[in-house]
Amino acid sequence: MDAAHRQDDEAAARAANSRVVRDFGLLIKSATLLERRIDADLRRECGISHTMLEVLIRLCRTPGEKVSQRQLADDLTLTSSGTTRLIDRMEGAGLVRRTPSPGDRRVALVEPTDEGRTAFLRGAAVHARVVEEFLVKPLTADDYARLTSALSEIDKALRDDAG
Numbered sequence: 001m002d003a004a005h006r007q008d009d010e011a012a013a014r015a016a017n018s019r020v021v022r023d024f025g026l027l028i029k030s031a032t033l034l035e036r037r038i039d040a041d042l043r044r045e046c047g048i049s050h051t052m053l054e055v056l057i058r059l060c061r062t063p064g065e066k067v068s069q070r071q072l073a074d075d076l077t078l079t080s081s082g083t084t085r086l087i088d089r090m091e092g093a094g095l096v097r098r099t100p101s102p103g104d105r106r107v108a109l110v111e112p113t114d115e116g117r118t119a120f121l122r123g124a125a126v127h128a129r130v131v132e133e134f135l136v137k138p139l140t141a142d143d144y145a146r147l148t149s150a151l152s153e154i155d156k157a158l159r160d161d162a163g
Contacts, residue, residue: 038130046123051076052090053127056120059096059112066099066109095119 015021039050048056058075059067067075073083087110090096095116101107112120136144 034130034134037134038127041126041130042123045126046119048093048095048119048123050127051078051086052095053120053123055086055090055110056095056112056116056123059110060117060120066111068101069098069108069110072110090116 035050038053042048042050042053046053054076055072058072059065069083069087070080072078072087073080076083078086087096087098087108091098094113096110097113098108098110101109139147
C-alpha cells in the first residue's frame, strides 16, 4: 500500500471513530433497539405495530377530532402513500374509519373506532411499561431530566433550522 492510501485509510479511520460519530451511532442504535422492543411487545400483546400505535396516539390526543391523512403523514413523518397503506390496514382491522371532509370531499378524515380506542389504551400501557423499563429506569432522575431536556433542545434546533 502506498503512502497516500495509508494516509487516506488513517484519515477515514479517525473520522469513523470520532466522538460525534460514535455518540450519534449510540443514540440511533439505542433508539432503534427501544423501538424494536416496543414494536415486538405491541405486536405480541396487542396485535398492533408501533406505527399503528403512533397513529392512534395522534387520533386520540383530542377527543372528537378527525385528522386528515395528509396531517397524519406530516405528524408521523411518513410518506403519503405509506400513510394510505397504513390507514388501509388499520381500517381493515377495525381500528380507524375514514370519512370525507365536509369542506373538501377529496380529503379523507380519519378517526379512531371504539375498537381502536380500546387497542390504543392497551397499547399505551405496553408502550409505557417498555419505556419505563428501558429508558427511564436505567437512569437517575436527574440524568433522565437532562436527557429529555437535551432531546427537546435538539428537536427545537432542528425545527428552527427547517422553518
